[in-house]
Amino acid sequence: MNAPTAISHLVPESHQREVPAALIDALKSRFGDRCSTAMAVREQHGRDESSFDAPPPAAVIFAESTEDVAAAVKLVSEHAVPVIPFGVGSSLEGHLLAVQGGISIDVSRMNKVLSVNAEDLTVTVQPGVTRKQLNEEIKNTGLFFPIDPGADASIGGMTATRASGTNAVRYGTMRENVLALEVVTASGEVIRTGTRAKKSSAGYDLTRLFIGSEGTLGVVTEVTLRIYPLPEAVSAAICSFPSIEAAVRTVIQTIQLGVPIARVELIDHHTVRMVNAYAKLGLREEAMLLMEFHGSPAGVKEQAETVQEIASEFGGKAFEWASTPEERTRLWTARHNAYFAAVQSRPGCRVISTDTCVPISRLADCLLDSVAEADASGIPYFLVGHVGDGNFHFGYLLDPNAPEERITAEKLNHALVSRALALGGTCTGEHGVGLHKMGFLVDEAGAGAVDMMRTIKRALDPKNIMNPGKIFSL
Amino acid sequence: MNAPTAISHLVPESHQREVPAALIDALKSRFGDRCSTAMAVREQHGRDESSFDAPPPAAVIFAESTEDVAAAVKLVSEHAVPVIPFGVGSSLEGHLLAVQGGISIDVSRMNKVLSVNAEDLTVTVQPGVTRKQLNEEIKNTGLFFPIDPGADASIGGMTATRASGTNAVRYGTMRENVLALEVVTASGEVIRTGTRAKKSSAGYDLTRLFIGSEGTLGVVTEVTLRIYPLPEAVSAAICSFPSIEAAVRTVIQTIQLGVPIARVELIDHHTVRMVNAYAKLGLREEAMLLMEFHGSPAGVKEQAETVQEIASEFGGKAFEWASTPEERTRLWTARHNAYFAAVQSRPGCRVISTDTCVPISRLADCLLDSVAEADASGIPYFLVGHVGDGNFHFGYLLDPNAPEERITAEKLNHALVSRALALGGTCTGEHGVGLHKMGFLVDEAGAGAVDMMRTIKRALDPKNIMNPGKIFSL
Numbered sequence: 001m002n003a004p005t006a007i008s009h010l011v012p013e014s015h016q017r018e019v020p021a022a023l024i025d026a027l028k029s030r031f032g033d034r035c036s037t038a039m040a041v042r043e044q045h046g047r048d049e050s051s052f053d054a055p056p057p058a059a060v061i062f063a064e065s066t067e068d069v070a071a072a073v074k075l076v077s078e079h080a081v082p083v084i085p086f087g088v089g090s091s092l093e094g095h096l097l098a099v100q101g102g103i104s105i106d107v108s109r110m111n112k113v114l115s116v117n118a119e120d121l122t123v124t125v126q127p128g129v130t131r132k133q134l135n136e137e138i139k140n141t142g143l144f145f146p147i148d149p150g151a152d153a154s155i156g157g158m159t160a161t162r163a164s165g166t167n168a169v170r171y172g173t174m175r176e177n178v179l180a181l182e183v184v185t186a187s188g189e190v191i192r193t194g195t196r197a198k199k200s201s202a203g204y205d206l207t208r209l210f211i212g213s214e215g216t217l218g219v220v221t222e223v224t225l226r227i228y229p230l231p232e233a234v235s236a237a238i239c240s241f242p243s244i245e246a247a248v249r250t251v252i253q254t255i256q257l258g259v260p261i262a263r264v265e266l267i268d269h270h271t272v273r274m275v276n277a278y279a280k281l282g283l284r285e286e287a288m289l290l291m292e293f294h295g296s297p298a299g300v301k302e303q304a305e306t307v308q309e310i311a312s313e314f315g316g317k318a319f320e321w322a323s324t325p326e327e328r329t330r331l332w333t334a335r336h337n338a339y340f341a342a343v344q345s346r347p348g349c350r351v352i353s354t355d356t357c358v359p360i361s362r363l364a365d366c367l368l369d370s371v372a373e374a375d376a377s378g379i380p381y382f383l384v385g386h387v388g389d390g391n392f393h394f395g396y397l398l399d400p401n402a403p404e405e406r407i408t409a410e411k412l413n414h415a416l417v418s419r420a421l422a423l424g425g426t427c428t429g430e431h432g433v434g435l436h437k438m439g440f441l442v443d444e445a446g447a448g449a450v451d452m453m454r455t456i457k458r459a460l461d462p463k464n465i466m467n468p469g470k471i472f473s474l
Numbered sequence: 475m476n477a478p479t480a481i482s483h484l485v486p487e488s489h490q491r492e493v494p495a496a497l498i499d500a501l502k503s504r505f506g507d508r509c510s511t512a513m514a515v516r517e518q519h520g521r522d523e524s525s526f527d528a529p530p531p532a533a534v535i536f537a538e539s540t541e542d543v544a545a546a547v548k549l550v551s552e553h554a555v556p557v558i559p560f561g562v563g564s565s566l567e568g569h570l571l572a573v574q575g576g577i578s579i580d581v582s583r584m585n586k587v588l589s590v591n592a593e594d595l596t597v598t599v600q601p602g603v604t605r606k607q608l609n610e611e612i613k614n615t616g617l618f619f620p621i622d623p624g625a626d627a628s629i630g631g632m633t634a635t636r637a638s639g640t641n642a643v644r645y646g647t648m649r650e651n652v653l654a655l656e657v658v659t660a661s662g663e664v665i666r667t668g669t670r671a672k673k674s675s676a677g678y679d680l681t682r683l684f685i686g687s688e689g690t691l692g693v694v695t696e697v698t699l700r701i702y703p704l705p706e707a708v709s710a711a712i713c714s715f716p717s718i719e720a721a722v723r724t725v726i727q728t729i730q731l732g733v734p735i736a737r738v739e740l741i742d743h744h745t746v747r748m749v750n751a752y753a754k755l756g757l758r759e760e761a762m763l764l765m766e767f768h769g770s771p772a773g774v775k776e777q778a779e780t781v782q783e784i785a786s787e788f789g790g791k792a793f794e795w796a797s798t799p800e801e802r803t804r805l806w807t808a809r810h811n812a813y814f815a816a817v818q819s820r821p822g823c824r825v826i827s828t829d830t831c832v833p834i835s836r837l838a839d840c841l842l843d844s845v846a847e848a849d850a851s852g853i854p855y856f857l858v859g860h861v862g863d864g865n866f867h868f869g870y871l872l873d874p875n876a877p878e879e880r881i882t883a884e885k886l887n888h889a890l891v892s893r894a895l896a897l898g899g900t901c902t903g904e905h906g907v908g909l910h911k912m913g914f915l916v917d918e919a920g921a922g923a924v925d926m927m928r929t930i931k932r933a934l935d936p937k938n939i940m941n942p943g944k945i946f947s948l
Contacts, residue, residue, distance in 0.1 A: 117833065122833065163675070195899055197898065199865065201906045202900050202911070203915050206927065208649070209683055256595070298773070299773050359670045361593035361594045391672075426673075426675075441677050452659070452665060453677050
């Protein structure tokens with residue numbers, strides 16, 4: 001791995017490609033009011049939750065159908081101008097920034113649940129449907145969609161970043177839960193990948209190629225997802241530990257024993273304090289595991305007893321139970337709001353989030369050394385983790401007026417990623433590469449594999465118009 | 475879908491590309507005895523379990539390392555000659571046939587289990603390791619690898635065809651269970667895809683692109699797999715039903731209720747008879763489900779009780795239990811040998827296997843109409859199915875001297891695939907496209923998606939040397 005370099009948070013304007021007036025005219029003629037060049041709209045679509053700044057896109061198209069997306073891509077392609085799909089703007093990695101200029105296609109109005117096949121445990125949605133909306137719309141079927149990144153992200157965005165979240169330890173990630181896609185290709189053609197069958201050996205796995213491709217190969221316009229029966233029994237528990245290590249060792253042993261735990265989240269003592277302040281909770285300010293068990297009543301009891309036993313061996317306190325759905329929702333909302341709680345703890349800060357994921361046996365090694373380094377740096381941070389998957393996030397809370405903090409944070413992140421890669425892990429478990437991890441991707445995958453990605457990109461998007469400048473340089 | 479056409483079982487020699495003597499000389503010079511041009515060796519590597527015939531490859535390389543594979547591919551690439559990876563030869567779809575001539579690379583000597591990471595539930599193997607060998611080598615760890623196509627296939631071949639088997643309903647297919655690969659590309663370069671982390675959002679999912687690519691994009695030289703703790707309790711049961719429909723309805727309801735059944739196989743009454751004759755078993759000659767439950771003792775009991783209750787509603791008899799490991803092995807061996815039992819029931823026959831997979835709610839519709847058609851045709855057949863996944867196989871047992879039988883079988887298969895596609899399914903759940911389903915792939919995926927596959931193939935293998943003539947025509 002190369003020496004750490006601070007990544008500039010300002011993408012130079014010189015990278016911008018020209019957007020001809022003729023294209024804007026053509027888009028306005030096709031989309032009318034739904035093509036906006038208002039600065040406020042452009043600025044809103046030119047940023048995300050990352051700490052990068054770039055000039056906004058030249059225009060924003062509000063697509064309402066696959067045909068809209070195809071028409072926009074065709075027009076944009078004629079002029080070889082970049083096009084960036086936009087869902088709700090919750091990317092953490094700069095995916096939505098118009099680093100080479102171009103047009104943003106906002107799919108948030110494509111927000112229909114198109115079909116629910118309760119008998120087959122599948123659902124087909126438009127890309128602008130958010131995860132919470134989906135669960136709201138199917139709740140009367142007794143089924144649910146488990147993937148839950150912190151934000152109320154769009155299904156299209158979650159597909160593009162191969163997202164996961166707290167339930168992935170049991171239910172998998174978008175990789176496992178997307179069955180089929182409709183995609184508008186770089187030439188504006190509409191194709192379908194996959195079927196509603198649970199498995200298939202029919203040719204190249206284009207579905208998985210698009211999942212995690214971050215908008216660089218096409219625009220997702222329809223997603224068929226697996227959904228699950230609501231478990232017969234659910235119980236959630238908190239367990240406090242004398243140290244992060246004790247909590248992590250408990251998780252490692254739980255996973256190694258094959259306990260089918262549904263959620264197991266680490267929250268460190270700093271972060272518990274932030275969450276307490278933000279959500280007015282009275283959680284014990286120690287390293288904590290927040291767990292959930294799904295199954296039959298007997299199965300849930302059995303799982304919980306096994307994990308309580310393991311936790312006790314490592315000095316974990318007695319489980320505190322959240323037995324009502326309301327209490328559970330309150331706890332999980334607090335967990336999902338940890339990011340916002342942290343941001344509020346240092347008003348005006350910008351956040352650099354890490355996203356390493358390692359094999360479970362290496363979790364303690366990776367995490368503890370990184371905690372020691374973060375503590376030594378003096379930078380305030382939060383630490384949460386989907387530790388059952390070996391995935392955790394530091395969020396360094398940076399004073400935007402203190403550039404040396406950014407340099408320190410990038411060094412911490414660099415050391416963390418180097419450690420994760422050396423332990424057989426990945427630089428990104430669920431956020432994607434975007435702008436921030438392009439260098440890390442080469443370290444992780446090797447130049448040959450990244451070259452293969454480039455070759456695929458060039459073949460499928462010869463004009464380099466689909467969200468260019470993300471994942472790798474061309 | 476086009477009108478059914480009988481696919482010729484003889485691939486014309488005129489498709490063969492020339493293999494220059496200079497290439498054979500270079501291969502002999504590099505590999506010595508491990509480059510064979512003996513006709514017996516070539517013929518053995520020029521066929522598989524499909525009913526196709528093609529001229530054999532010009533030579534067979536016995537690779538013993540990644541370096542061997544890379545060296546062979548580089549030499550072959552210089553002459554733009556096809557190269558076909560060969561594991562154990564158990565493909566059902568003509569994957570291994572040298573339809574355009576070329577060189578076979580036999581990886582069966584690359585049969586080492588390179589590392590077992592019991593703590594992380596991962597293992598890394600060479601591609602020639604077979605599934606049974608792997609389980610034998612890790613059995614003292616208390617872990618197992620669940621994917622079990624009927625044959626004792628190689629892990630490389632299983633990766634190439636995105637294989638699954640009886641355990642997939644609970645443990646997933648090769649798609650879900652391969653974490654990382656080492657691959658020799660079409661230019662002879664060695665790349666790695668994926669890491670040992672359980673999840674990752676780091677760039678394009680090259681791992682999934684290679685899984686199911688049938689040797690057309692590169693040669694897999696190392697595979698990192700997920701393995702699982704042996705369940706605390708296992709119980710297997712047989713249940714006989716008054717009809718196939720009753721058995722299938724039981725399965726549909728079991729899956730829809732979310733029972734985490736580990737295996738649920740349908741065997742029709744014809745096939746039970748064949749299995750009884752072959753394996754000297756005394757199974758009741760009725761449609762049957764062969765099931766297995768994995769979990770804690772309480773969990774297994776609970777699952778079995780639920781399924782017994784459902785089965786009884788549909789007229790299923792009381793479960794007959796296989797309680798000892800020996801009895802279970804005997805039953806599952808009989809299931810895995812159903813193919814051979816069927817072949818023996820009509821000595822000298824050739825088999826055309828179907829492999830459709832449909833959403834679970836459509837299983838009865840798809841299966842029952844196809845049974846009626848097969849019965850009406852008079853062609854002997856066997857019928858088994860991984861019905862929990864919506865996947866089943868007819869095997870039409872054909873007299874090689876009665877060409878009209880092949881035409882009838884192809885018509886049956888065509889009708890079955892048409893039906894499966896109309897129901898939202900796939901032409902191949904686990905066998906791959908190979909030679910046999912190239913037309914079906916276009917019907918299923920659409921011309922645009924198949925063109926995208928071709929574009930990827932051309933970009934990654936510009937000389938079209940990697941197992942050419944499979945999946946799609948170029």
